[in-house]
Amino acid sequence: MSYFRVENLRKTFGGIVAVNNVSFEVKKGSLVGIIGPNGCGKTTLVNLITGFLKPNSGRIYFKDKDITGMRASKIANKGIGRTFQMVKPFYRLPAFKNIIIPLFSPKVKELGEHYGDKESVALNILEDIGFERDSSVPFKPASVLPHGYLKRLEIARIIALQSELLIFDELYSGLSLAEVASISPIIERFVEDGKTVIMIEHRLKELFRIADKVIVMDQGEIIAEGSPRVIMKNEKVKKAYLGVELKR
Ligand SMILES: Nc1ncnc2c1ncn2[C@@H]1O[C@H](COP(=O)(O)OP(=O)(O)O)[C@@H](O)[C@H]1O
Ligand SMILES: [Mg+2]
Known part of the structure; x- marks a missing residue:
């Protein structure tokens, strides 16, 4: 085993x-x-x-x-979820929409553990990993996010997938050291x-x-x-x- x-x-x-x-x-x-x-x-x-x-x-x-x-x-x-060394979000989509996409995966459907409408689930996940909810950041297109946020978006994607x-x-x-910390x-x-x-x-x-x-x-x-x-x-x-x- x-x-x-x-x-x-x-x-x-x-x-x-x-x-x-x-x-x-x-x-x-x-x-x-x-x-x-x-x-x-x-x-x-x-x-x-x-x-x-x-x-x-x-x-x-x-x-x-x-x-x-x-x-x-x-x-x-x-x-099994993985993040990519070279981040590859959907750059034109707002950050939170990048997280809505994995919420439609078959595994998530089967487990059904995310409650609420998909938009608020995505926003909750992003908040959990450090996107300030009441700021405009989750609504900005991924293309304008700093590198640290794109890494967080990668993490959010596999949380959404319930890996x-x-x-x-x-x-x-x-x-940066601060971002790593x-x-x-x-x-x-x-x-x-x-x-x-x-x-x-x-x-x-x-x-x-x-x-x-x-x-x-x-x-x-x-x-x-x-x-x-x-x-x-x-x-x-x-x-x-x-x-x-x-x-x-
Ligand atoms: N798709 C590929 N085609 C040809 N060579 C590759 C490919 N991917 C990786 N390599 C080669 O395989 C070796 C291991 O690469 P990689 O797994 O990316 O290493 P690491 O992630 O440890 O830096 C390297 O010599 C790299 O050039
Ligand atoms: Mg590598």
């Missing part, structure tokens, strides 16, 4: 092996961080898990069901609420503070896995990646 696990995942692009022999497990209700230098295969791994790419080989299990190769929409409906396993791909990239409690709240989180992250200090387990990738492979405390001391990890990052 396991909540989520991948086994021997492999993905190549032509001659490039982006993900190689990757296996790990995520316990329900835990927060797992995945770190590693640029180009080491983190986003590819997220794309494999969420059905945006199909692996060459290996399996993905969610609540002991094999979800390998399923369509992205089907995986989303099963409860239970949340995967954040470099959520904090491009954000204000989004971090939202992530912690997900875990307190019983959700499970996988964070791909370069902001190690912030990640290590909240992660239960950290997985380190290098050149498509997992080179270390353990508690933040153990990972920080791992010599291989220090060499490959950490030294510089943690001093900042």
Whole structure:
């Protein structure tokens, strides 16, 4: 029995092996961080898990069901939500309308847990993640929102979808320290609420503070896995990646 696990995942692009022999497990209700230098295969791994790419080989299990190769929409409906490293809202739509769209997903219909009309549900979700309700911000087109709000909009989208396993791909990239500090409690709240989180992250200090387990990738492979405390001391990890990052 396991909540989520991948086994021997492999993905190549032509001659490039982006993900190689990757296996790990995520316990329900835990927060797992995945770190590693640029180009080491983190986003590819997220794309494999969420059905945006199909692996060459290996399996993905969610609540002991094999979800390998399923369509992205089907995986989303099963409860795995992800945010994108490159945010891609519907730029011309007001922020709150971006959140109304996921409220029409089959999973939300089936669960029926959002009460009230869709507009007020969307506004409630946005308020929850830091859009000031009585301001004009939720009504502005996404195209004029600052980067920090677009990241929050990404989070709001997977809240609306009622995802239970949340995967954040470099959520904090491009954000100021203050913005990171204000989004971090939202992530912690997900875990307190019983959700499970996988964070791909370069902001190690912030990640290590909240992660239960950290997985380190290098050149498509997992080179270390353990508690933040153990990972920080791992010599291989220090060499490959950490030294510089943690001093900042
Ligand atoms: N769609 C693609 N086509 C070809 N190569 C890709 C594609 N996506 C990723 N890659 C390559 O796979 C490797 C891993 O990329 P990526 O998963 O984006 O790494 P990370 O997210 O860790 O920075 C890189 O060498 C990248 O250039
Ligand atoms: Mg990436």
